[in-house]
Amino acid sequence: MDGLHGLLDAVDRRIGHRRLLDLALKEEIPGGASWAYVFGSSALILFFIQLATGLLLATYYSPSATDAWASVAYLERAIPFGAFVRGMHHHAASAMVIIVGLHLLQVVLFGAYKAPREANWLSGLGLLGLVLAFALTGYLLPWDQTGYWATKVATSIAGTLPVVGDLVQRIAQGGNDYGHLTLTRFYALHVILLPLLTLVLIGAHLALFRRHGVTPSPAKSPEALSKIEQLWPTQLAYDAMFATVVVAAISMLSLTLGAPLEAPADPASNFIARPEWYFLFLFQLLKYFEGPLQIMGTVILPGLATTFLLLLPFLDSGPSRRLRDRKPWIAAMGLGLVGMAGLTALAVRSDNRDPMIAAQRVIAATEAARAKELAALGVPVEGPTHMLSADPLTRGARVFRQECATCHPLGDEVPEEIKGPELTGYGSRAWIRQVLRDPDSPRLFGKTKVSGMDAYAHLSSTDLEALVELVYSRRVPDAPPVEDTKAAALVEEHECGNCHDFEEAFGLDGPSLFGYLSESWVRSVVDQADAQHLYDQANDMPIFSTRLSERDRAAVVVFVLAQEALTPKDRWPSVDDPGPVPSPRIEPAKTSTPSGL
Amino acid sequence: MPEDRRTVLKVLSGVLGTGCAAAIGVPVLGALTAPAVRVTVKGARGFVPVLALEALPLDGTPVGIPVVVEAPEDAWSRLPPTEVGAVYLRRLPGEQGILAFTTVCPHLGCRIDYQPSRQHFVCPCHESVFGLDGQVTSGPSPRGMDDLGTRVVGGQIEVEFMRFKTGTARKVEV
Ligand code: FES
Numbered sequence: 001m002d003g004l005h006g007l008l009d010a011v012d013r014r015i016g017h018r019r020l021l022d023l024a025l026k027e028e029i030p031g032g033a034s035w036a037y038v039f040g041s042s043a044l045i046l047f048f049i050q051l052a053t054g055l056l057l058a059t060y061y062s063p064s065a066t067d068a069w070a071s072v073a074y075l076e077r078a079i080p081f082g083a084f085v086r087g088m089h090h091h092a093a094s095a096m097v098i099i100v101g102l103h104l105l106q107v108v109l110f111g112a113y114k115a116p117r118e119a120n121w122l123s124g125l126g127l128l129g130l131v132l133a134f135a136l137t138g139y140l141l142p143w144d145q146t147g148y149w150a151t152k153v154a155t156s157i158a159g160t161l162p163v164v165g166d167l168v169q170r171i172a173q174g175g176n177d178y179g180h181l182t183l184t185r186f187y188a189l190h191v192i193l194l195p196l197l198t199l200v201l202i203g204a205h206l207a208l209f210r211r212h213g214v215t216p217s218p219a220k221s222p223e224a225l226s227k228i229e230q231l232w233p234t235q236l237a238y239d240a241m242f243a244t245v246v247v248a249a250i251s252m253l254s255l256t257l258g259a260p261l262e263a264p265a266d267p268a269s270n271f272i273a274r275p276e277w278y279f280l281f282l283f284q285l286l287k288y289f290e291g292p293l294q295i296m297g298t299v300i301l302p303g304l305a306t307t308f309l310l311l312l313p314f315l316d317s318g319p320s321r322r323l324r325d326r327k328p329w330i331a332a333m334g335l336g337l338v339g340m341a342g343l344t345a346l347a348v349r350s351d352n353r354d355p356m357i358a359a360q361r362v363i364a365a366t367e368a369a370r371a372k373e374l375a376a377l378g379v380p381v382e383g384p385t386h387m388l389s390a391d392p393l394t395r396g397a398r399v400f401r402q403e404c405a406t407c408h409p410l411g412d413e414v415p416e417e418i419k420g421p422e423l424t425g426y427g428s429r430a431w432i433r434q435v436l437r438d439p440d441s442p443r444l445f446g447k448t449k450v451s452g453m454d455a456y457a458h459l460s461s462t463d464l465e466a467l468v469e470l471v472y473s474r475r476v477p478d479a480p481p482v483e484d485t486k487a488a489a490l491v492e493e494h495e496c497g498n499c500h501d502f503e504e505a506f507g508l509d510g511p512s513l514f515g516y517l518s519e520s521w522v523r524s525v526v527d528q529a530d531a532q533h534l535y536d537q538a539n540d541m542p543i544f545s546t547r548l549s550e551r552d553r554a555a556v557v558v559f560v561l562a563q564e565a566l567t568p569k570d571r572w573p574s575v576d577d578p579g580p581v582p583s584p585r586i587e588p589a590k591t592s593t594p595s596g597l
Numbered sequence: 598m599p600e601d602r603r604t605v606l607k608v609l610s611g612v613l614g615t616g617c618a619a620a621i622g623v624p625v626l627g628a629l630t631a632p633a634v635r636v637t638v639k640g641a642r643g644f645v646p647v648l649a650l651e652a653l654p655l656d657g658t659p660v661g662i663p664v665v666v667e668a669p670e671d672a673w674s675r676l677p678p679t680e681v682g683a684v685y686l687r688r689l690p691g692e693q694g695i696l697a698f699t700t701v702c703p704h705l706g707c708r709i710d711y712q713p714s715r716q717h718f719v720c721p722c723h724e725s726v727f728g729l730d731g732q733v734t735s736g737p738s739p740r741g742m743d744d745l746g747t748r749v750v751g752g753q754i755e756v757e758f759m760r761f762k763t764g765t766a767r768k769v770e771v
Contacts, residue, residue, distance in 0.1 A: 049621050056625045067673070074673035079631050081624035088621065237606035240613040247617045378668065378675025 024231035039103035087254025111321030112215035148265030149273030182269030264384035281343035396559025426566035640669025
C-alpha cells in the first residue's frame with residue numbers, strides 16, 4: 001500500500017493528476033446533489049456512446065450510392081454484434097434528443113439561463129442544433145428508402161428559401177441531384193465536421209458551467225442552499241444511476257427492435273417519405289401552408305421559435321428565477337411544447353388512419369425483406385437498387401400492382417371493380433379445388449365472360465381430390481397422361497375432355513390444360529389470353545405481349561406463380577370445410593398476408 | 598454524510614460506470630475484430646475449373662490458361678467474372694496426371710513465359726530459366742516454379758489457385 005502511494009505521489013509530482021481529479025470531483029453544489037442535474041451528464045455519456053458506436057459503423061460503412069446500403073446490410077447480417085451496435089447508435093440518437101430536451105426544460109424551469117449564464121444557454125442551444133444536424137445527416141447514410149426520401153424533403157425545403165434557395169440546395173446535396181456526392185458530403189459532415197464542432201462546444205459548455213456552477217431550484221430556501229455538497233460521490237452516483245437506466249433502455253431497444261433498414265433507395269419508386277419521430281412536428285407543419293405561404297412552415301415559424309430560444313435570457317431579464325415572476329416566458333415555452341406534441345400526434349394519427357399508407361408500409365416491408373434476402377447472396381456491382389428491381393419476384397409484384405391489380409384481387413388488395421379471378425394462392429391445390437367446386441363464384445370467373453363449366457362441389461372428397469391432383473400435376477413436363485391417373489374414370493364420366501385438351505393445345509371450347517399452370521402456360525395467358533386454345537372469344541384480359549416488355553411479362557409470371565408458396569393455407573377453404581359455396585370473401589384482415597404485393 | 602454511505606455511493610458509481618462501459622465496449626470490440634476470423638474476400642482460393650481435359654495436348658506441351666473466378670465476393674459485393682491470374686498446364690507422360698504451375702515467378706513475381714522453340718520457361722525480368730518440370734536450370738530464382746494442386750471433375754481440369762511468397766527458397770502460401 002505504501003509502495004502504491006509512493007508511486008502515485010511520484011506520478012503526481014510529475015503530471016499533477018490529483019489537482020485535475022480534485023478539480024473534476026470536488027465541484028461544490030450549493031443545496032446538495034439533485035436528480036434534476038442528471039441530464040447534462042447523460043447527454044455527455046450519450047455523445048461518447050455515439051463516438052464509440054459511430055467509429056465501429058465507420059469501419060464497415062462505404063459512402064457511395066452503390067455500396068452504402070449493401071455495406072449496412074452486410075454489417076447487420078454478417079458481423080457479430082453488428083446489428084446491436086447499429087441499433088445502439090440509432091436509439092442513442094433518439095435518446096439524445098429526449099435527454100437534451102429534458103436538460104433544456106430543466107434549465108428553463110430553474111431559470112438557469114439568466115445572467116451571468118447567457119453564454120451557457122447559447123452554447124447549449126448550439127449543441128442542440130448540432131444534435132439535430134447529426135440526426136439529419138445520419139438519417140441519409142444507409143441510403144435506404146426512408147433516409148433517401150425524408151432527406152430529399154429536407155434539402156428541397158432548403159431549395160425553397162428565397163433568393164439563395166437553389167444555391168443552398170445544390171451545395172447541400174452536392175450537385176443537381178442525389179448521388180455519390182450527396183453521400184460523401186453528408187458522411188464528411190456527420191463523421192468529421194459535426195463531431196469536431198460538438199467537441200469544441202462541449203468544452204465551452206462545460207467550462208462555462210464550471211465557471212458559474214449549478215443553478216439550484218428557485219424554490220430552495222436560503223438555509224437549504226447553505227448546505228454545500230461536493231460532486232463526488234453523491235451527485236456522480238445519481239448521474240451514474242440515471243445514465244445506467246438510459247443505457248439499459250437503449251440496449252433493450254437495440255436488442256428487440258434493432259435499427260430499421262428499409263429497401264435500398266430507389267429514385268423511381270413512390271415511397272412515402274417520413275422523417276424521424278422528433279422531426280414529425282415540422283413535417284406536419286408543412287401540411288398547413290400552401291403555395292406562397294409555404295415559407296411560413298419551412299422558415300418563418302421554425303425561425304421564430306429558434307429566435308425566441310436564442311433571445312430568452314435577454315427577454316426574461318428580471319432578477320427573479322421564481323416561476324410566478326416569469327409567467328409569460330414559461331407560458332410561451334409551454335405553448336411551444338404543447339404545439340410540438342400536438343403536431344406530432346396529428347402526424348402519427350393521420351398516417352395511422354390512411355389505408356394508402358398502410359398498404360405502402362406492407363409493400364415497403366416486403367421489399368425490404370426481399371432486398372436483404374437477395375443481398376445475402378452478394379450485391380452486384382451495379383448496386384442494390386438495381387439488384388432489387390432486376391429481381392423477377394419484386395419486379396413482378398411492381399408490374400402486378402400497376403397492370404393486374406386493377407382487375408384481379410390478390411391477398412388484401414381488392415380492386416374497386418373486380419373483373420378477373422382472384423389470384424390469392426394462384427396455382428395451389430386450394431385454388432384449383434375452388435375452381436372445380438365453384439368456377440362461377442364471383443371470386444373466380446363469375447365476373448368474367450368465361451362461363452359454362454359445371455361446378456363439382458357435390459363430388460365426394462376423394463373424387464374431388466383426384467381431380468385436383470390431376471389438374472395440379474399438368475404443370476410438370478412429364479405429367480402422366482390422364483388415363484394413367486386416378487382421375488381417369490372421373491374425366492371420362494364428366495366429359496372434361498369435351499372442352500379441355502390435356503395432351504396438346506388444340507383449341508377446344510375451354511382453356512387447354514396442356515401444361516396448365518406451368519410457367520409457359522401462364523406466360524401464354526399473360527402474352528395473349530385470347531389465343532384460341534386459351535380463353536378465345538370469352539377473353540376480356542388485355543393482350544400484354546404488345547403492352548409490356550419481355551422482361552416485365554416474365555417477371556409477372558414468376559410473381560403470380562409464387563403466390564402458391566406465399567399464401568397462407570387458410571385463405572381458401574379446405575375441402576373438409578363444409579362452408580357455403582360460393583364461399584364468402586374473407587374480409588381483409590387488419591394484418592396483411594404476405595401476398596408479396 | 599456518514600462515511601459508509603459515501604463508500605456505498607462510490608462503489609455503486611464504479612460498478613454502474615463499468616457496466617455501462619462494458620455494455621458498449623464489448624459489442625464494439627467484438628464487431629471490430631470479427632473480420633480477423635472471417636473470409637471477407639472470396640474467389641482467389643480453392644479449386645477453379647480452367648480447361649476441358651481433352652483440350653490439353655497429349656504430348657505434354659504446356660499451355661497457359663487464365664484463371665477466371667466466376668463470381669468473386671468482396672464483403673457485400675458479388676463481382677462479375679474476374680481474371681485472378683494464370684497457370685501453365687501440362688500432361689505428364691502415361692497416366693501420371695496433370696502438372697500445373699502458377700505463372701508467377703518465384704524470384705520476384707514477374708510473369709513467366711513459355712518458349713515453345715526451346716521447350717522451357719523463361720522469366721523475362723531477370724532471366725530465370727525453368728525446365729518443363731519446373732526446376733530452375735539457370736538464373737536467380739531461389740526455387741523452381743510453384744506447382745498447384747489439380748483435379749479433374751466431370752472432364753474439367755480444376756486448379757487449386759493460390760499465391761506464394763516470392764524471393765525465398767521455401768514455398769510459403771500467402
Ligand atoms: S522475377 Fe523472374 S527472374 Fe526475377
